Amino acid sequence: MSGTFTDLRSGITMLRRFLTQRVYAARLVDFCESEGITDCCRKAGRFTAAEMIAILGRDAGFKTGDxxxxxxxxxxxxxxxxxxLKAQTSGGPVIYAFKxxxxxxxxxxxxxxxxxxxxFASKMEFFERCLDHAGRFMKGAGFLYEFDDSAATVWDRxxxxxxxxxARAFLLNSMNSYHTDRPRILDLCCGTGHGLEAILRQWPDARVTALDFTGAMRDTALAKAAxxxxxxxxxxxxxxxxFGHPLPFADCAFDKVFFSCxxxxxxxxxxxxxxAEIKRVLAxxxxxxxxxxxxxxxxxxHVNNPWIRTGVYIHDFAESVCRGWQGFHDVDATIKMASELGFERSSVFFNNYYMLDxxxxxxxxxGAQGQDRTVTA
Ligand SMILES: C[S@@+](CC[C@H](N)C(=O)[O-])C[C@H]1O[C@@H](n2cnc3c(N)ncnc32)[C@H](O)[C@@H]1O
Incomplete structure (x- = not known):
């Protein structure tokens, strides 16, 4: 047993034990009980999410916004x-009923x-702090973390x-099948450099460009890249x-864009x-x-494994107390958007790999990749 990730197969096997999901599902069920949410659901009987938000504002002091x-x-x-709860969907808003x-x-x-x-210590630490803050946040306290100097160490861990x-190793493996010699790779939102390290490990000859909208994590990323x-x-x-501003690159500047988290x-x-901007800068x-x-x-x-679903809810809820977090996006909306933009959807993995669906x-x-270069793998 080791806290260090070694290979994909054993990594996936470890994730499939669903340990963090079990711990934090229980914690969030307790959270709903202690914050009065379960009680409000019990009393309301049948309700939509919008109705429960109004009830929690009235009866439990929950605020709105962000x-x-x-x-x-x-x-x-x-x-x-x-x-x-039981959820009923019939076209309109989802109706929840207390079970x-x-x-x-x-x-x-x-x-x-x-x-x-x-x-899983580093994930646990972060989730613990986020969930400790979540009750206060929902009642009006400010964000816990943002991407600034004071939180660089927290983000790095x-x-x-x-x-x-x-997940990064799996992604890089999947991107390998379109490999060219000395690929030009953009690490978009490189953060504290974990993706940069993974890219350089996978393709030591790559020409990597690192971009982020803040310099707060740059020193940490530089140290890793060194x-x-x-x-x-x-x-x-x-x-x-x-996001929302043009990427500072010419059209077709990269063979790959690596966009992690x-x-x-x-x-x-x-x-x-x-x-659309990402597509513009890709060759x-x-x-x-x-x-x-x-x-x-x-x-x-798209995801029928209950523990994966639960894990996504836990993660989305926990990171919601961080400034700028918008939540995980709908799978079909992403597929539709990419297709309308003219991407070829090569693959999104679901109901295949269990943990990373x-x-x-x-x-x-x-278009053909690497017209003037040799495709090597
Ligand atoms: C969860 S971190 C992921 C960092 C890195 N890619 C990784 O995998 O470790 C999210 C990244 O998005 C960047 N980010 C957050 N809000 C952003 C925004 N509004 N515009 C551009 N980048 C943003 C952060 O600076 C951070 O690097």
Missing amino acids: NRERMTGILLDLLEERGV GAPDEIKPLDAGESAIMEEV FLGNFEFKV RHNGSINWIDPDAWAG GDPYISEPIRRGVY PGGILGSVAWGYPDKGRI TAIWIFRTP
């Missing part, structure tokens, strides 16, 4: 998954708790968590004001424009690879 209404919606979906006590969640045994400590490492010999072109954060920070109204036959969960669909078509996306721009 992510708060969405957070209530996530909790209702989680309570449905845990058997407390009863939550399904029992088997507590972790000693061996599983030890794995949690050793393998969280972003280095085991699940993200497995452990590798690859070439990195660091773009001054002043050159890009963030950035999509949930894009708001719905500007999302299409952001992906013909270029690849966009993205790590971002899809929000579980009510029909359970709807988290790994590959989009390809039309």
Whole structure:
């Protein structure tokens, strides 16, 4: 047993034990009980999410704005998954009906708790702090973290968590089939550099460009990149004001865009424009690879494993107390958007790999890749 990610197969096997999901599902069910949400659901009997938001505002002191209404919606979906509520969908808004006590969640045994400590400690720490703050946040307190100097260490630890490492490695593996010699790769929203390290490990000869909208995590990323010999072109954060603004690159400047854990920070109204910009900077036959969960669909078509669904709810709810978080986007909306923009949807994995269903996306721009270069793999 090791807290270090070694290979994809054992990484996926470890994630499929669903340990963090079991711990935090129980914690969120308790949260709903202690914050009075379950009681409000019990008394209301049948209600829509909008009605419950109004009830919680009136009876439990919950505020609205920022992510708060969405957070209530996530909790209702989680309570449905845990058997407390039943959801009925018939075209209009989802109607929730109170059902009863939550399904029992088997507590972790000693061996599983030890794995949690050793393998999932950095994810646990972050979720603990976010969930500790969530009750205050929903009642009007400010955001817990943002991407500034004061939180760089917190982000670095969280972003280095085991699940993200497995997901990045899986994504890079999937992007490998479109590989050219010395590929030009953009690490979009490079953060504290975990993606840069993974890219350089996978393709030591790559010509990598690192971009983020803030310089707050740059030193941490630089230190990580220094452990590798690859070439990195660091773009001054002043050159890009963030999502919704043009990327500071010429058309067709990259063979691959690596976009890890950035999509949930894009708001719905500007999302299409952001992906249009990504497509613009990709060469013909270029690849966009993205790590971002899809929000579980009510029909359970894209994600029917209850623990994956639960895990996505937990993550979405926890990170909602961070400034800029917009939530995981609908799977079908993403597929539709990418197709309308002219991407070829090469693959989104669902109901295949259990742990990473709807988290790994590959989009390809039309055309033959590397017309003037040799395709090597
Ligand atoms: C969860 S971190 C992921 C970082 C990195 N890609 C990784 O996988 O570790 C989200 C990234 O999105 C960036 N980000 C957040 N809001 C943004 C915005 N409005 N415009 C551009 N980038 C943003 C942050 O600076 C951060 O690097």
